[in-house]
Amino acid sequence: MKKVMMTSIATAMIASAMAAHAAQASQPVPRGIVSVHADGDVNALIEGVNKAFHDFKAEHTKQLDEIKKGNADALQALKVDNINADIAKLQAAVDKANEQIAASAMNGGGVALKDKEYTNSFQSHMQRGTVEASMNKGAAPEGGFLAPTEWDRTITDRLLVVSPMRGICFVQPTSKDSFTKLFNNRGATSGWVGEAAARPETNTPTFGSLTYKPGEIYANPSATQQMLDDAEVNLEAWLAGEVDGEFALQEGAAFLSGNGADKPTGILTYITGGANAAAHPWGDIKTVASGSAAALTSDGIIDLIHALPEEYTGDARFIMSRTTQGSIRKMKDGQGNYLWQPSMQAGQPATLLGYSITTMPGMPAVAANSTPILFGDFRRGYMIVDRMGIRVLRDPYSKKPYVQFYTTKRVGGGLLNPDTIKALKVSA
Known part of the structure; x- marks a missing residue:
């Protein structure tokens, strides 16, 4: 009952x-x-x-x-x-x-379009295939067209909401086919000297680098020509709705476990023992034992929090699957208080020991030697690289009577700072 x-x-x-x-x-x-x-x-x-x-x-x-x-x-x-x-x-x-x-x-209304003429031309091109003079600014050498500013921004904003990693990580736009970041490995030395003592040369800091190369993600929604001819709806909004969910699904999986081949390099691959554990100049993401060979423990989660340097805890959060949250919901601290607490007001997530939880589909399940929980400041720890611009190619020929809208976006990702993130490994 x-x-x-x-x-x-x-x-x-x-x-x-x-x-x-x-x-x-x-x-x-x-x-x-x-x-x-x-x-x-x-x-x-x-x-x-x-x-x-x-x-x-x-x-x-x-x-x-x-x-x-x-x-x-x-x-x-x-x-x-x-x-x-x-x-x-x-x-x-x-x-x-x-x-x-x-x-x-x-996506609230009432905001005037910054580029109304081009937006209207793009709408006309989507509906009937016409190419107007104002479309020239979006022309690409291969014959495709850039999406109008408002449509591009709509997709980006929606991805920020439906793709959890975008909401918590650092996003770097770039107009190049790759993005290389230098890392200061430090190494500078100094010494104390007397007023007239010699001052020999000291050690100079060194730099390491890591290149983030975007892969290409695509969607190819379609509509009949009659639908486009008779449509009274906003075709840009319809196309955005068709595209954002698929992009978010593919991005989310790649940001977690992508192998870096034509896609982002996933954050889980940088954990100790992972495929890219040695890729970053500053090392890998360190693990903390859960305290049990096949389960989570409250002490293990507390140890995970304290393993993160204090300077990174201000904006730290947990990421885990909803199933893992279900296991944690039964845990208590030494005073009998439950570690997990529900949302208390609109717009706020559930918390674990006072830190926000971001539910992340695709995170590993709780099992021996798995890493079901990450904790840290992800905005300082993982970078998403967006190759600027979304392209849409109208194709009325390949699948008659449907008109396909081949939509592409180039995006990459990789570890930014391994010191800002720790992983909980299920082990004794």
């Missing part, structure tokens, strides 16, 4: 909030973007998360008490797991609503 009740509450709250968000969408916007005019729906979800977490703590405490008495109850354990799953659903809905609020703020 408890499971049915909690599931019903979670489902009802999520459905109610999402329906209210959908009802507020009055303007044509890219698919997946919902206009949010108030925080009421998010607050209702947050209230649900906190209520569910309160119930979870009560039931989990009962479970632990029974275990101490030697009366492990499988039904009680199932009840705790079911409530835990409901919390995960509610927190996911909160995170989604927060994304929608951020996306709505980024």
Whole structure:
């Protein structure tokens, strides 16, 4: 009965909030973007998360008490797991609503187009294939066209919301086919001397370098010519909605575990023992043992936090999968306080020991020798390199009667500073 009740509450709250968000969408916007005019729906979800977490703590405490008495109850354990799953659903809905609020703020109306003439020409080209004089500024030698400024910015803003790594890492635009950064390895020395003593030459600092080369990501959505002829919707918004989700999916996977071949080099590959552990001039991302050969422990997470130098903790956060969060939700500190805490207000993530958690699909699961959690200041630790400009090539010939819009973007990524990030490794 408890499971049915909690599931019903979670489902009802999520459905109610999402329906209210959908009802507020009055303007044509890219698919997946919902206009949010108030925080009421998010607050209702947050209230649900906190209520569910309160119930979870009560039931989990009962479970632990029974275990101490030697009366492990499988039904009680199932009840705790079911409530835990409901919390995960509610927190996911909160995170989604927060994304929608951020996306709505980024893509809010009322801003005059900076390049209206070219934007209108681009719209005309998408719809009918005409090339007007004002399109010349977007012409490329290979016959493609740059997206208008507003459309390019829309995609970039949406990727910032739906691609978690973009929201927490440093993004470097570049107009070149690669970006090379110098790293000061230091090494300068000095010495004390008397007034008239000789002053021999001292050691000079050395530099290392790392090159970040963008790979190319593409999407190829299509629409019938009749749809384009009769469309009363904003075709730029429609195309943005088709493209941003796919770009975010591919980018997210590459920023985590990409091998660097025609794609970014993933942050996980720089961890000690990883494929690129020796690639950075300053070394690899160090690991901290979880304290158990096949599980997470509260002491291991505390050790992970304290392994990070204090100067990098101000903007530090955790990244992990939602499944890993479910495991951590049962952990307590030495005073019996739960380490995980739910969101308390709209726009704020859940926290672990006071530090924000960014849910990252694609992070490893908890298993022996895996690294399911990273902790650190990712804006100072990982760099995303954007080759400036998104290109769109209109193709009405390859798949008649569909018109395809071959859309490409060049993006790379790599480790910026290994000292700002630590990884939790599941090991004793």
